[in-house]
Amino acid sequence: MEHFLPGKKILITGGTSALGSAFVRKALEAGATVFFTYFKNESRAQELIALGARGFQLDLSDFEAIDRFQKEFRSLTKVLHVLIHNAAVAEDATIQNLTEEAWDRVLDVNLKAPYALTKKLLPLLFKASPSKIFFIVSQAAQHGIFGASNYAASKAGLVALAQSLAHEYGRKNILVNSVNPGFMKSKMTESLPAEVIEKNVRSSVLGRISDPDEAAGFLVYLSSDRMTQVSGQLLHFESRKL
Ligand SMILES: NC(=O)c1ccc[n+]([C@@H]2O[C@H](COP(=O)([O-])OP(=O)(O)OC[C@H]3O[C@@H](n4cnc5c(N)ncnc54)[C@H](OP(=O)(O)O)[C@@H]3O)[C@@H](O)[C@H]2O)c1
Numbered sequence: 001m002e003h004f005l006p007g008k009k010i011l012i013t014g015g016t017s018a019l020g021s022a023f024v025r026k027a028l029e030a031g032a033t034v035f036f037t038y039f040k041n042e043s044r045a046q047e048l049i050a051l052g053a054r055g056f057q058l059d060l061s062d063f064e065a066i067d068r069f070q071k072e073f074r075s076l077t078k079v080l081h082v083l084i085h086n087a088a089v090a091e092d093a094t095i096q097n098l099t100e101e102a103w104d105r106v107l108d109v110n111l112k113a114p115y116a117l118t119k120k121l122l123p124l125l126f127k128a129s130p131s132k133i134f135f136i137v138s139q140a141a142q143h144g145i146f147g148a149s150n151y152a153a154s155k156a157g158l159v160a161l162a163q164s165l166a167h168e169y170g171r172k173n174i175l176v177n178s179v180n181p182g183f184m185k186s187k188m189t190e191s192l193p194a195e196v197i198e199k200n201v202r203s204s205v206l207g208r209i210s211d212p213d214e215a216a217g218f219l220v221y222l223s224s225d226r227m228t229q230v231s232g233q234l235l236h237f238e239s240r241k242l
Contacts, residue, residue, distance in 0.1 A: 014087025166232030182238030
């Protein structure tokens with residue numbers, strides 16, 4: 001992927017996640033200047049910073065912190081080619097047991113923060129042509145998921161947000177898509193029972209779950225100038241049976 005992203009400035013939230021850290025590494029190798037946010041995983045953040053990425057500690061549930069971050073970010077760069085909303089949280093419970101706080105925490109980080117950050121960083125995206133916004137979603141956005149209605153609702157909201165922004169900014173050559181990376185082993189899924197992982201394997205035509213590294217490579221391709229045609233879509237990096 002050496003020559004895929006020369007000169008591109010990219011910001012990804014949740015750079016310390018399984019998918020995010022694979023993306024940061026690949027995007028650096030592909031020639032991009034990479035900025036990322038993280039929340040608590042200081043050691044993973046330091047590894048990525050040592051590779052040449054620029055990291056920012058940021059709690060995406062804190063809207064004043066988002067505002068401070070965007071001001072700092074805008075003092076560092078006047079242009080942004082690619083913005084990837086990847087950080088996410090899950091707090092699972094069936095709706096009878098789902099507290100208002102858990103609803104708000106998940107919707108704040110997963111949906112309201114991408115709204116706030118996109119709005120603040122649009123002036124930088126206007127300066128690149130094409131520029132791109134990706135919202136990392138899940139198959140839960142389309143099909144729902146048992147015991148995670150807050151997570152599913154946040155991801156469905158992102159799909160609708162992506163489609164709407166694609167309409168609003170297509171003429172300005174901003175391409176906006178949502179990407180489902182598929183079921184992957186990560187912090188978010190590590191505590192799931194073995195039968196849930198098995199169910200995901202069984203529902204895949206390839207008989208395996210997603211590899212975050214390969215999903216990150218797909219995102220590198222989408223971020224590159226080899227892709228200038230697709231906007232307003234929900235793209236699936238998985239092979240689920242219909
Ligand atoms: N894993 C899957 O099977 C799967 C399937 C479909 C879609 N996805 C989506 O793919 C994306 C990446 O998932 P993943 O499984 O790779 O994630 P992950 O490893 O669980 O990491 C979650 C990321 O979100 C960050 N984060 C958590 N709370 C935050 C907060 N309050 N403020 C700012 N950042 C916060 C974490 O930062 P720290 O680590 O620094 O605390 C971390 O970078 C997510 O959007 C997820 O919904 C995942």
